[in-house]
Amino acid sequence: MDDQELFALFRKNGYKVTTQRLAICKFILSRNDHPTAEVIYQELRKEYPTISLGTIYKTLHLLKELGLIQELGFNEGSIRYDPDMELHINMVCSICGKIYDYKAENVKKLWNVIISDIGIKPDGQRIDLYYKCDDCKKNEL
Amino acid sequence: MDDQELFALFRKNGYKVTTQRLAICKFILSRNDHPTAEVIYQELRKEYPTISLGTIYKTLHLLKELGLIQELGFNEGSIRYDPDMELHINMVCSICGKIYDYKAENVKKLWNVIISDIGIKPDGQRIDLYYKCDDCKKNEL
DNA sequence: GTAACTGCAAACGCTTTGCACTCCC
DNA sequence: GGGAGTGCAAAGCGTTTGCAGTTAC
Numbered sequence: 416m417d418d419q420e421l422f423a424l425f426r427k428n429g430y431k432v433t434t435q436r437l438a439i440c441k442f443i444l445s446r447n448d449h450p451t452a453e454v455i456y457q458e459l460r461k462e463y464p465t466i467s468l469g470t471i472y473k474t475l476h477l478l479k480e481l482g483l484i485q486e487l488g489f490n491e492g493s494i495r496y497d498p499d500m501e502l503h504i505n506m507v508c509s510i511c512g513k514i515y516d517y518k519a520e521n522v523k524k525l526w527n528v529i530i531s532d533i534g535i536k537p538d539g540q541r542i543d544l545y546y547k548c549d550d551c552k553k554n555e556l
Numbered sequence: 557m558d559d560q561e562l563f564a565l566f567r568k569n570g571y572k573v574t575t576q577r578l579a580i581c582k583f584i585l586s587r588n589d590h591p592t593a594e595v596i597y598q599e600l601r602k603e604y605p606t607i608s609l610g611t612i613y614k615t616l617h618l619l620k621e622l623g624l625i626q627e628l629g630f631n632e633g634s635i636r637y638d639p640d641m642e643l644h645i646n647m648v649c650s651i652c653g654k655i656y657d658y659k660a661e662n663v664k665k666l667w668n669v670i671i672s673d674i675g676i677k678p679d680g681q682r683i684d685l686y687y688k689c690d691d692c693k694k695n696e697l
Numbered sequence: 698g699t700a701a702c703t704g705c706a707a708a709c710g711c712t713t714t715g716c717a718c719t720c721c722c
Numbered sequence: 723g724g725g726a727g728t729g730c731a732a733a734g735c736g737t738t739t740g741c742a743g744t745t746a747c
Binding site for chain 2: 736
């Protein structure tokens, strides 16, 4: 999604285009490790020293409303933000908490079988798979 | 799981058996709607007026450590506690937030196919399916 | 008897809110 | 110019922690 499309999407929904919104939006859309608000804040502060956490949260809510991202609550305390709205598996390291997305045609196919088994119309889904990542496995010895 | 088994499990792990622990434990194991700590507190307060939220949280952590329950972080703010440690789908109403578990042999079978596709050894998983429950669908009209 | 547990209240951390100032349109 | 958006700081809320008194064993 390029600047043009973002501009259009914001305006269409009656929101103004600001430097902060663009920056937050482009940042979150470019990451697939599901950063927390704090991580986004610390990263963006380097380029925009006056940006505030309040603005980060308000913008993230806006992006959620526009359907660009989803919120994933974990029990580590904070919420993570995931810009991938398609069906995928969140691969979560059960030790360090690192996350990456796993996407495959077969997952979609099998998921559709499950959905039709249950017989309801889904609004969305969240699939987490907990495992030990390579780095953490090494350090376990 | 009856009282005898709970007693044994606690003692085996070096924990004392107290009235509060038994009550919290039996309460959470008997529910499949994944209550929050606050809900557990309000319910148990009826029978045990002096029980405290602190004790609820400490006991829930203990039960998690013993592998009897899992914590599910949602973005509504609070954590929910799920006593079903087997593979299942959390059916979450995207409007009212009500949850029930969906379990089926076919889900396990299909999930195993996905796991072997990915090729890792899983530590656990969490599968949420968001949909509109019958009550909420009715009220939408 | 004593170590572990409870209840209470204070502390904590993430998120939300309110408000004066600023900037988009 | 006007209203939406930002930044700041205070408030909110679920959860954790510390400690004196209590209980299991």
